[in-house]
Amino acid sequence: xxxxxxxxxxxxxxxxxxxxxxxxxxxxxxxxxxxxxxxxxxxxxxxxxxxxxxxxxxxxxxxxxxxxxxxxxxxxxxxxxxxxxxxxxxxxxxxxxxxxxxxxxxxxxxxxxxxxxxxxxxxxxxxxxxxxxxxxxxxxxxxxxxxxxxxxxxxxxxxxxxxxxxxxxxxxxxxxxxxxxxxxxxxxxxxxxxxxxxxxxxxxxxxxxxxxxxxxxxxxxxxxxxxxxxxxxxxxxxxxxxxxxxxxxxxxxxxxxxxxxxxxxxxxxxxxxxxxxxxxxxxxxxxxxxxxxxxxxxxxxxxxxxxxxxxxxxxxxxxxxxxxxxxxxxxxxxxx
Numbered sequence: 001x002x003x004x005x006x007x008x009x010x011x012x013x014x015x016x017x018x019x020x021x022x023x024x025x026x027x028x029x030x031x032x033x034x035x036x037x038x039x040x041x042x043x044x045x046x047x048x049x050x051x052x053x054x055x056x057x058x059x060x061x062x063x064x065x066x067x068x069x070x071x072x073x074x075x076x077x078x079x080x081x082x083x084x085x086x087x088x089x090x091x092x093x094x095x096x097x098x099x100x101x102x103x104x105x106x107x108x109x110x111x112x113x114x115x116x117x118x119x120x121x122x123x124x125x126x127x128x129x130x131x132x133x134x135x136x137x138x139x140x141x142x143x144x145x146x147x148x149x150x151x152x153x154x155x156x157x158x159x160x161x162x163x164x165x166x167x168x169x170x171x172x173x174x175x176x177x178x179x180x181x182x183x184x185x186x187x188x189x190x191x192x193x194x195x196x197x198x199x200x201x202x203x204x205x206x207x208x209x210x211x212x213x214x215x216x217x218x219x220x221x222x223x224x225x226x227x228x229x230x231x232x233x234x235x236x237x238x239x240x241x242x243x244x245x246x247x248x249x250x251x252x253x254x255x256x257x258x259x260x261x262x263x264x265x266x267x268x269x270x271x272x273x274x275x276x277x278x279x280x281x282x283x284x285x286x287x288x289x290x291x292x293x294x295x296x297x298x299x300x301x302x303x304x305x306x307x308x309x310x311x312x313x314x315x316x317x318x319x320x321x322x323x324x325x326x327x328x329x330x331x332x333x334x335x336x
Contacts, residue, residue, distance in 0.1 A: 013083055053326055074185070077150075077153050117129065126203040147197070160212075253312055293311060307319065
């Protein structure tokens, strides 16, 4: 199975769903967007991509607004298989549930929930394993809940009947009240603080024929998924090359013009290409600084002001404000 790494950009789908839930619950959408670069007007642009760090900010806001609900799981259980686009159609036309789950495991980038997927089968029970999370550490439980709840709903869609789970396990620790809420939503035994995120069910379901199976359409759409996956991979590779140039010296980072020279193009071309990917020189520099800052804070060898200097900030206060915006945490809290 191919690996999936968190892209710098993501679709607006989850954010639109979050804001929809906020409105339905009588909350203030503007409060949910606070601290991000997303505006309510942006939500109407279905082609727009946003920075994944902005999605994280909004998830944190919504979780804080509704501490006694599990908005993430509510979204997952209401997400129809069609939200996966081409991949959703590939799942619908698969011959069996086993084939559908193997397709999902082959194209994790098209699902974009931050996890790698794998299917395991033993002693009459099947498990979908969600591993290798590459997103914000403090949202790992939320994204695991989103991934499992949305897959439960997608399996119900492609089977055209309720997909019954035997058990679900999560890696993180949560209060007992939250665990009970998850169990109510998923209608099965749910346990936290486990070695892996698992969705466990009767293995006999794997080889049930799917109602909308279509061998010809399935083969055609799988090839389309492969093309789309290659395009995403090429986009990430190009952006990664830019990031590697910026990483060489963050104290005095290469200018846009210098990056363009090393990418063998003009500054205008570089700026235009970054725009095609719905990002910018400044956004990529922020992402590189954020990743380096997390490593240095966890290492614990340097005080915050020295980290700020090594990342090219004028002072510690500027770095602290930036880190709070990136992560939702103060550097000291993340370090701890």
